[in-house]
């Protein structure tokens with residue numbers, strides 16, 4: 001039972017990747033970004049180079065430089081930095097996994113490859129094993145995001161005997177609304193795994209099923225409120241917990257109507273945090289300013305009412 005002492009719990013912000021206005025990675029904003037999360041949002045864990053961080057639009061070299069900077073700047077300030085190392089091919093994922101171990105990441109996560117999709121739980125587990133094996137000292141998380149990857153193998157099946165293949169296996173970032181599958185993962189998991197929920201708008205339901213924490217993009221700017229939701233849930237105050245969840249649902253349903261992708265989300269973060277994170281990278285479209293400002297307006301109403 002490795003890694004029991006360091007179980008990942010609570011909120012984890014999936015970070016945006018700062019770019020310059022010319023579209024190059026911008027390391028100078030990473031320190032201030034970490035300070036913002038800790039001081040303004042009370043968020044002490046980050047998930048870097050994930051979906052929100054546009055990892056699939058970054059080169060391997062860029063991903064290494066970014067991971068290094070996030071880990072370095074987080075030292076002494078954050079509890080955990082999980083580096084997403086998933087790529088479309090095994091070799092690059094292994095290279096990033098080895099690198100994550102060298103730079104002192106707290107753990108690594110891998111999403112299913114989505115061009116050549118694994119067709120069974122067995123082949124997916126084997127793919128994950130080949131990556132975990134090159135960084136055996138790092139806690140390993142499977143990242144399930146079926147709406148984006150198109151890989152819809154029930155996580156419950158993926159977890160079957162997974163510790164025999166991956167001794168460092170430590171949990172799942174579960175970004176699907178299939179709460180039956182999520183519940184089954186919780187009920188069949190050993191106590192040292194972390195099951196982290198990734199659909200921010202329905203976190204409360206996942207907490208009721210036993211989620212240990214949550215990874216999401218919105219915790220970059222609603223972390224403080226969602227920390228209150230979790231505290232209310234833990235103290236049995238479901239009325240308060242629901243009221244906060246409903247507010248986030250209002251905010252996001254408004255955002256979805258206007259079109260809510262990584263580009264819009266990033267610009268919303270820029271508006272709300274004041275951090276100059278730059279535009280997204282193609283093929284994600286830069287967000288028209290009024291669109292982000294309208295969502296930001298809704299956010300300010302949201303904050304005023306909780």
Ligand SMILES: CC(=O)N[C@H](C=O)[C@@H](O)[C@H](O)[C@H](O)CO
Pocket residue numbers: 014051052148175198199200201215216217218252
């Ligand atoms: C597809 C995607 O990026 N999902 C994020 C994390 O898994 C969530 O944090 C969503 O951005 C959020 O729940 C809004 O839908």
Ligand SMILES: CC(=O)C(=O)O
Pocket residue numbers: 014015047049050051052053173198215216217
């Ligand atoms: C949202 C999330 O967890 C990611 O950006 O990967």
